[in-house]
Amino acid sequence: MAEKYIARSTAIAARMLGGEMMVMSAADSTFFTLNEVASAIWQAADGRTPLSEIVDGKICQEFEVDREQAQRGADRFVNELSEYGILLVSDQPLTDTSSSPESR
């Protein structure tokens, strides 16, 4: 299966609030809150790290979840946010991350 690379869209507003990431689309004002696991994926979405590596190196390590379960959850999360244009997904590294929003 092809690798997935994910990067945060620049057309969003985001801020961490008490362990949860608030994200709002500037395009249509859709508002999301991400739980701790989703927030960790979000913060690791630098366009260069494959999603599988994020799941292995971050999610499984930090949250003690089963790898397959974590991968399924991550895929679902990425698909959903990409439908809203909140996350950009590619099978190639997204190299132009200079304009990516800062992760705060």
Added chain:
Amino acid sequence: MSLLAEMNQKALNLGLPISVHLDITYRCNERCVHCYLDHDDHGEMTTAEITNVLEQLSDAGVFFLSLSGGEVLMRRDFFEIVERARQLLFNVKVKTNGVMIHAKEAARLRQLGVEQIQISVYSHRPEVHDAITKLPGSLNKTIRAIRFLKAQGLKVTIANVLMAGNFSDQPGVIALARELGVAYTLDPTITPKMDGDTSTVALRIPGSELKQVFNNPELVGNVEEFCAPPPAPGEDIMDGFPCSAGHTACYISPYGDVFPCVQFPLPSGNVRRQKFLDIWRHSTQLKEVRSIRARDLPTCSSCAHVGTCTRCPGLAYMEGNMRGPSTADCEKSFQRTGIPSANMLKRTREGSMSPLIQIQSLVNSGQDGPLLVEENLLTA
């Protein structure tokens, strides 16, 4: 509870500022008759200072950032400020009169991902709008700007401040908003000037017209529900606080002064001398604002409207006591429901306790004339 309301509640529980209103200038190209600001530049923060403040606000957890003024585009570095704010991932709302927005500026705002633009429109008729802004041609320029912004797909809201002089044009502004395809919001609140001058208050719409506003389903939705008598307040109401000022929101002036809200001129610190978070966490003034609960309000705690009133602590502060009533909101509650506020009843009682005729003896006053002089045939 909506997701946004949940986040607000969470910010409140964590003691975090989730919203900041930052005026980047008080300079303006309009001279609106009701404006509360002094438009001279008394030493605005530099670009570097504002950038530094934005970074501090981001670190403090601020999500919603309103950039306003004055007219924001009077600053040559306006787009630089917005760009930095967006790099820091704020949800940015810009308040402007739109006069200086052309196709290029609209495109830049879109490119930067500004979430919303709020534009003041006072009337659909140039002669009325321009008489308020004192800038000939301003309505046409503002409408042109709205079209440029809409063409970029930006979310625009027309803010219609209601005064005695433009009240009758309110349906025309609603129709204009509809024609332009933008949202409409109205505000009947005219505040005293920040220097304490209350002359602008005379521009407020009278109570009877306020009642018309509150009975207009197009503006308030379900009139019966909106104008319903207030329910008896429970313990949760008495333990509650009036608004987000100082709790999850605050205001920063172009000079770096921090206040609980733009309508609450209680100086609480200055970001030129202190770190924002130090002010937010340790300011004596903000702590005092946060400590006030509905049950602590000497008059309002016994008011039937205590749970539903839009009482503004900032307006109350400008009337002399942040724990006191805000008479403009007393009037709103009364016009909305027909039930007088505790403050109104108190004033009536105080008036009725005064003698209708005061008699002053002039015996031994050394003055010629009648021995009895009747003063104040009717006392207020």
